[in-house]
Amino acid sequence: MPDRIYFDHSATTPIDPRVAFAMTLPNGECYGNPSSLHSEGRQARDLINRARAQVAGLIGATPAEIVFTASGTEADNLALLGVFRFANGDRLGHMITSSIEHPAITETCRFLEQNGVQATYLPVDEHGVVDPDDLAKALRPDTRLVSIMAANNVVGTLQPIAELARIAKEHGALFHTDAVQSAGKVPLDVGQVPVDMVSMSAHKLHGPKGIGALYIRSGVHLQPLVFGGGQEHGLRSATENVAGIVGFGAAAQLAASDMTDEAVRLVQLRYRLLAGLQEVLPGLSDWPSFQAASGPSLSRVCRSGGRIDPVVVEFG
Numbered sequence: 001m002p003d004r005i006y007f008d009h010s011a012t013t014p015i016d017p018r019v020a021f022a023m024t025l026p027n028g029e030c031y032g033n034p035s036s037l038h039s040e041g042r043q044a045r046d047l048i049n050r051a052r053a054q055v056a057g058l059i060g061a062t063p064a065e066i067v068f069t070a071s072g073t074e075a076d077n078l079a080l081l082g083v084f085r086f087a088n089g090d091r092l093g094h095m096i097t098s099s100i101e102h103p104a105i106t107e108t109c110r111f112l113e114q115n116g117v118q119a120t121y122l123p124v125d126e127h128g129v130v131d132p133d134d135l136a137k138a139l140r141p142d143t144r145l146v147s148i149m150a151a152n153n154v155v156g157t158l159q160p161i162a163e164l165a166r167i168a169k170e171h172g173a174l175f176h177t178d179a180v181q182s183a184g185k186v187p188l189d190v191g192q193v194p195v196d197m198v199s200m201s202a203h204k205l206h207g208p209k210g211i212g213a214l215y216i217r218s219g220v221h222l223q224p225l226v227f228g229g230g231q232e233h234g235l236r237s238a239t240e241n242v243a244g245i246v247g248f249g250a251a252a253q254l255a256a257s258d259m260t261d262e263a264v265r266l267v268q269l270r271y272r273l274l275a276g277l278q279e280v281l282p283g284l285s286d287w288p289s290f291q292a293a294s295g296p297s298l299s300r301v302c303r304s305g306g307r308i309d310p311v312v313v314e315f316g
């Protein structure tokens, strides 16, 4: 038994040694610029093409629908700002999100509100879940975008994304989901679920930090945030982070192949962790109940009458 076990996988995950190995090629001999036409450039381009197919495969997308970004935060920003950027007057319109999104969404919403977009923040129930009826009631004729996270980063509850996306689409609004916490852990097939955009981040699935991706359904048009050489379909100009992209691809492929076994293993560990904590910390319980729909990788506990933060600090 090691002295210390790292539990904070919602903040970040350790890099898988197989991912680190895959990254040695672009970090070493495959140093070409993917935009160069010579063989060094083409080698780097091939590595990116392969990784794009691997990330697309994780969610049943086509490679052309994946745009690499510098993070999950940037993917979220691109989704929201890309819809509303350059809109003015009547085209500004309305968006809907939930009250429990990551700051990458809420802060972007605040910025949009300061620039004339109207935003509705849907409440959640005691398990942290959005009620689809609340979404149906909040939709307006000028609602252009709905953005609801797939799994919450603090309590881990899963949102009924398929139903929420269907309601938004029936209304003619675009649907984005921040799947940074669920990608690679909970299956999502964009062939079955009518989402228009999905944000992902490699470092949450044993890949490197500083690389994310936005799935953009074919036919959905966004405005770029970064202008320049036209990389990433013109939506995210900049010389690509080839090593990061290759690492993301390798991590996505591993997550896709291990997802079912890993989910079973994590749920068993989650029960064991709670039982062990309850032995040393009486009064500790799981919240929301494990019965509520939640991702396998996130456990949360609460202590009656006390804050959990001192417990985390105490455990170091």
Ligand SMILES: Cc1ncc(COP(=O)(O)O)c(C=O)c1O
Pocket (backbone or CB within 6 Å): 010, 011, 071, 072, 073, 074, 076, 102, 104, 149, 151, 152, 153, 178, 180, 181, 201, 202, 210, 211, 212
């Ligand atoms: C739900 C969610 N969205 C977005 C992000 C931001 O991702 P990144 O750290 O890649 O910027 C995080 C990171 O914690 C997250 O949990």
